Amino acid sequence: MTAASMPMDKPRRWTMPRFLTSEHPFPWLAPITAMIIAFGMYPLAYAFWLSMFKRNPVTRLNVFNPAWNWTKMFYDERVWGAIGHTYLYTIIALAIELVLGLAIALLLDSDRKGYGFLRAMMTLPLVVPPAVTGMMFLLMLDGSFGVLSQGIYWAGLWSPQHPILASSGSALAGVLLADVWQWTPFMVLIMLAGLRALPKDPFEAAAIDGATPVQAFFRLTLPMLSKIIAIAVLIRGVDLFRIYDYVKVMTDSGPGTATETLTSYAGTIYFKNADFPYASAISLFTLILVIVTANIFMKLFKVKF
Amino acid sequence: MQETFLQKRLRDLAAIGVVGIFMFPLFWWALTSFKPMSAIFDKDRVVFFDFVPTFVNYAVTLFGKNRGELAIDSGNTFATSGAGAYDSRPTLIDSLIVAIGSTAVTVILATLAAYALSRMQFRGRQGYLNWILSQRFMPPIAIIVPVVFMFHYLGLRDTRTGLIIVDTLINLPIAVLLLKSFFDDVPADVDEAAMIDGATRFQIFWRVVMPMVKGGIAATAVLCFVFSWTEFLLSLFLTNSIRTLPVKITTFVTSTGSEWGFISALGTSAIIPSFIFILLVQKQLVRGLTLGSLKE
Numbered sequence A: 001m002t003a004a005s006m007p008m009d010k011p012r013r014w015t016m017p018r019f020l021t022s023e024h025p026f027p028w029l030a031p032i033t034a035m036i037i038a039f040g041m042y043p044l045a046y047a048f049w050l051s052m053f054k055r056n057p058v059t060r061l062n063v064f065n066p067a068w069n070w071t072k073m074f075y076d077e078r079v080w081g082a083i084g085h086t087y088l089y090t091i092i093a094l095a096i097e098l099v100l101g102l103a104i105a106l107l108l109d110s111d112r113k114g115y116g117f118l119r120a121m122m123t124l125p126l127v128v129p130p131a132v133t134g135m136m137f138l139l140m141l142d143g144s145f146g147v148l149s150q151g152i153y154w155a156g157l158w159s160p161q162h163p164i165l166a167s168s169g170s171a172l173a174g175v176l177l178a179d180v181w182q183w184t185p186f187m188v189l190i191m192l193a194g195l196r197a198l199p200k201d202p203f204e205a206a207a208i209d210g211a212t213p214v215q216a217f218f219r220l221t222l223p224m225l226s227k228i229i230a231i232a233v234l235i236r237g238v239d240l241f242r243i244y245d246y247v248k249v250m251t252d253s254g255p256g257t258a259t260e261t262l263t264s265y266a267g268t269i270y271f272k273n274a275d276f277p278y279a280s281a282i283s284l285f286t287l288i289l290v291i292v293t294a295n296i297f298m299k300l301f302k303v304k305f
Numbered sequence B: 001m002q003e004t005f006l007q008k009r010l011r012d013l014a015a016i017g018v019v020g021i022f023m024f025p026l027f028w029w030a031l032t033s034f035k036p037m038s039a040i041f042d043k044d045r046v047v048f049f050d051f052v053p054t055f056v057n058y059a060v061t062l063f064g065k066n067r068g069e070l071a072i073d074s075g076n077t078f079a080t081s082g083a084g085a086y087d088s089r090p091t092l093i094d095s096l097i098v099a100i101g102s103t104a105v106t107v108i109l110a111t112l113a114a115y116a117l118s119r120m121q122f123r124g125r126q127g128y129l130n131w132i133l134s135q136r137f138m139p140p141i142a143i144i145v146p147v148v149f150m151f152h153y154l155g156l157r158d159t160r161t162g163l164i165i166v167d168t169l170i171n172l173p174i175a176v177l178l179l180k181s182f183f184d185d186v187p188a189d190v191d192e193a194a195m196i197d198g199a200t201r202f203q204i205f206w207r208v209v210m211p212m213v214k215g216g217i218a219a220t221a222v223l224c225f226v227f228s229w230t231e232f233l234l235s236l237f238l239t240n241s242i243r244t245l246p247v248k249i250t251t252f253v254t255s256t257g258s259e260w261g262f263i264s265a266l267g268t269s270a271i272i273p274s275f276i277f278i279l280l281v282q283k284q285l286v287r288g289l290t291l292g293s294l295k296e
Helices: A026-050 A068-075 A077-108 A115-122 A130-140 A147-154 A171-196 A201-208 A213-241 A245-250 A262-273 A276-301 B005-033 B056-063 B067-074 B089-119 B125-137 B140-154 B160-185 B188-196 B201-212 B214-230 B233-238 B245-250 B260-280 B282-288
Strands: A053-056 A061-064
Touching (some): A026 B089, A068 A077, A068 A276, A077 A115, A077 A262, A115 B005, A130 B245, A171 B282, A213 B125, A245 A262, B056 B260, B089 B201, B125 B160, B140 B160, B140 B233, B160 B233, B214 B260
16 A cells, blocks of 8 residues: 555545644653553552561561661572572573574574474464463473473483472573573574575675585674674563563472572562562662663663664 | 585474474473373373373363362362362453453554654654663562552452553563564655655554554564463462463462363463464564664
């Protein structure tokens, strides 16, 4: 449909309120802005206000004491452990998902028959609710009747004496496995989008000049994909940092606190201790860490939307 | 860089192998949903195919059959809690209403904003876009306590409307980002031509540009649907009686044991609607997920 075919010379059949016809962006942005302020910014400000109270566990009363939770946090060893787990988890998962995602995207980027079907199947893990994925891997990694753990024992990679999700050394790896299974396809999808949008000419020129596929990948594909890789890492990294579902469902931060991340610790405080002020302080601290880390990343890799 | 015959076959093999590995958990899950309990909990070995298939798990979760009677027939469950606890039909309906509702609201709000961000020049545009995208940085747990208080006060606690609102909030940033890249793909000449013909901004948006990005809007809608359908944390905190699917499934883990049969049956059925939708918009999705990164 082109603009020229539109019957604009006829008299207008309907008129619109004047503010809708103006060039000002206000009417376009007002609804979304109102929504975000009311249900995003206001609760955030409220959470900050809440974090400035000290909760008395005996009387269950909150007393105004702005510095209490924010200083308590720095002496809380579980917070430091959780920060460590969160960064460890985010970095390892990002590295695996990025490399696997790019490799699989290169493998599936073909116009031959059947590859469209394979690409479609590859997106399937994305539509599984993360909580369900967690349960799925919980069943498969079960120490006695889980098919994956049996396979791992059989391959001699791990000893049956230490069930994967119940040992502090391997529990995080078990959670990681679920994450990698679910989100590598997301990376594949983004990388495929990037690969499909690449221009063909440089590759033909390189082929004529006798470049090997490996050279073409490192000299052409990778540099041209760098922007989309940076955006993918940013989006995925932010999500990984806030990981909650898998930990909650699969290990519930355990065994002990071996898989406790910042968000799951905040959830524990909320659920078990009902210490809302402290939970708010920790989750706001998580938000600050996300923003700082993401901004450093965006500056470093010049990400711009 | 022509591939030889051997290279082609090797690549086919590798591709099928990789996709097969990623399909395995789903296959295993679907297989489990047809297993009788004895086959799921065999202590000595992992049961692959040597079991008598049963539909009990689907009958209970999707058709609301009485688990007591069925359990006596087949010996398939722990039969400890009430009869209705595993009937998931209300859950499916709640989940659908919430997912469709929040998708509709998200798409409407995000389309308006994305069009303005793509077409209009105004001060602070980049800053505004960053502000919207930064909402994505927020861990849902950071706002959960205030939202619970707020919803309690507004009477939105444990309602579908409440869930629609929070799911919309979570989906807005990514929807704006995707839709903006679709709008950016439409050349600005189109708008200008229509404007010369005397069309207003809203007419251009509604009658000229919108029809050109239909596919992109569909892809965005599907993604929003999937995210809302799979959302866990906020539904967990905000609801008691209204249950979305992921939360409902986790309630099948009881103190007496996990009802793996029911869990896998409901989990398998939960995947189907989203997967059909995602298949329908596969092409647009692959194009849209460049997220505007290829523009200069």
